[in-house]
Ligand SMILES: Cc1cc2nc3c(=O)[nH]c(=O)nc-3n(C[C@H](O)[C@H](O)[C@H](O)COP(=O)(O)OP(=O)(O)OC[C@H]3O[C@@H](n4cnc5c(N)ncnc54)[C@H](O)[C@@H]3O)c2cc1C
Ligand code: SF4
């Protein structure tokens with residue numbers, strides 16, 4: 001963390017209210033409290049509907065959990081947070097009972113706390129760096145649960161603070177893509193007086209938050225509240241607008257846009273390119289989740305169809321795989337399986353997602369890798385060949401490399417297969433802008449400080465820069481880019 | 496929201512809609528398509544832009560009644576709104592002056608063929624078009640095609656108009672007769688398959704425009720994937736036009752049938768709810 005930030009945190013920590021709270025309880029009393037358990041919907045019941053699984057902490061639970069936080073002199077949790085939320089400050093506001101101010105503290109650095117409180121992998125970010133884990137060998141303060149609590153409290157109270165908007169400065173900025181990175185840029189720039197338009201290719205705002213992450217983990221209403229707030233602050237949204245197709249950046253420039261942010265995400269699904277992968281009944285996780293989440297396909301009143309398979313195999317071990325397999329379960333699959341080539345330990349999905357999937361009856365076929373698909377005479381997949389794997393030496397990612405076990409091939413009956421092995425950056429914008437410098441992986445190259453691309457005035461962030469990453473990193477990029485854009489526009493005005 | 500400004504039934508199963516979409520109208524080129532969604536509960540379907548007028552800011556779509564969505568579209572009237580229209584999508588046709596271009600259109604495939612034939616004509620090519628339909632009643636856009644073709648051959652399955660026979664018969668006749676520099680085939684997958692086999696015999700480069708199932712149309716879902724030359728391609732971003740000799744039509748036909756059961760059920764529900772079939 002920058003020195004200024006550290007200094008600022010120190011000053012904040014010395015405020016009388018913080019000093020007082022620290023003295024209110026002995027450290028030993030605090031560390032004796034056991035970590036709160038997130039109340040959850042019953043696994044049998046929830047596997048039949050799309051209700052949110054995590055129910056949220058009660059006020060009493062939140063107060064109790066907030067007391068655990070020691071308000072450390074050196075709050076290591078913050079170093080693990082990609083946007084450096086002032087974690088002890090918001091938690092101490094909760095302990096004080098000032099939940100609305102806790103939410104305000106979160107919003108100082110995080111545009112979408114209700115979203116992050118639900119989907120951030122806190123267990124590998126802030127919480128793993130918590131003093132409890134690092135020094136006491138105990139379970140971390142439940143920072144994520146508390147974040148969600150404060151954000152939900154604010155929303156439910158009807159007292160959402162709509163940040164003040166500066167006087168209009170006359171500069172027009174175009175934001176391309178309405179995922180978390182784009183929403184974050186829009187949120188900051190509108191506050192600073194810019195005229196901001198967000199262009200979105202789909203008919204809905206929210207990017208992966210809407211079309212990817214399912215309702216049972218992140219209800220759409222949570223995202224919509226945030227979008228409404230941006231609207232109230234003056235952000236304009238244009239759906240059904242594909243920049244690079246409907247109009248290019250040059251045309252938007254001639255319409256008065258001075259700076260651009262590309263947050264077009266990592267939309268292109270990867271396939272394994274094994275025999276039979278194009279049979280019907282085999283989908284990318286993006287297609288499957290889009291049909292269900294964006295198009296409401298599981299509801300008969302909506303026109304989009306979806307396969308509600310009986311024997312569903314999901315290939316992969318990330319959040320997307322877990323979201324797909326849990327969705328399949330909810331659409332009525334008798335058997336819903338994860339097929340993953342490494343072991344549980346290497347799984348990139350959040351621990352919580354894996355746990356929830358297991359509780360819901362998902363089968364895990366770890367150390368298994370698909371080799372080929374077979375189909376009936378109509379081309380409908382009905383069987384797959386799988387090979388067992390074992391773990392060898394660590395590869396460049398530090399995870400142990402899966403090695404095939406010769407002769408271990410066997411068959412599994414399936415009627416639906418969902419391929420969730422990752423995504424590549426969306427190529428529409430890059431291919432419409434040949435002057436944009438790209439990496440070998442198809443991501444846009446940017447200056448890490450300002451997020452400016454090789455084309456002056458064009459900034460980028462989120463998955464289109466990082467490849468598949470996370471909501472909070474996308475948002476962090478967006479905020480950095482907003483500062484970059486602000487400086488860029490100001491410098492231009494001076495000239 | 497996009498307003499329908501004009502509606503016309505081209506025959507009992509094919510409807511023409513002219514829709515306000517100024518940005519798309521000014522950008523679109525031959526070969527482009529749009530994705531539309533009728534209302535909140537609608538599905539997203541791809542439709543080729545058959546024509547456009549940048550002056551009035553409108554695009555023309557031609558739709559054959561097959562399932563629930565196309566049926567609903569055929570019941571819409573001028574003044575009604577489509578909730579979502581996005582485009583223009585896909586790569587435009589690469590149009591250049593080559594010499595003689597043989598265009599072959601089957602059924603409602605004549606609609607996407609029209610702007611392509613017109614562009615090749617405008618680029619100074621000699622354009623010969625073979626149109627095929629089951630019968631006279633089902634033949635669409637004959638006049639428009641004649642206006643941009645040097646020669647038109649019409650084939651009907653039942654011989655009720657033009658000559659009796661398949662599109663490939665008409666194509667063979669031309670290929671036998673003269674040097675063709677490029678062929679374009681658009682229609683049902685099975686027709687494109689046989690059109691491609693026909694031109695392959697004469698070693699004539701051929702392009703086909705594929706009409707797969709789509710969801711987003713931006714490369715995000717892979718619903719539209721096909722095998723071309725043994726490689727998986729996404730029709731919405733890599734196409735919709737491909738080398739007709741390399742497309743795996745059997746796989747494409749199979750994938751097009753992927754939702755038959757669901758669609759039939761949806762259609763039955765739609766009819767049961769009191770909507771005329
Ligand atoms: C199923 C799933 C589950 C996930 N779970 C988690 C999780 O639990 N925790 C977590 O932190 N992360 C998770 N992620 C990852 C996270 O969602 C992404 O890292 C994040 O959304 C990236 O944000 P973004 O702003 O870069 O782009 P996106 O959210 O991908 O949004 C990009 C938007 O841009 C639009 N667009 C693209 N091209 C254009 C164009 N040319 N013109 C206009 N619009 C365009 C797209 O339609 C899209 O709406 C998950 C991802 C998926 C798919
Ligand atoms: S490290 Fe843990 S205990 Fe210390 S301030 Fe952060 S959350 Fe509180």
Ligand code: FES
Nearest residue numbers: 712714716717731
């Ligand atoms: S329609 Fe989704 S990738 Fe082509």
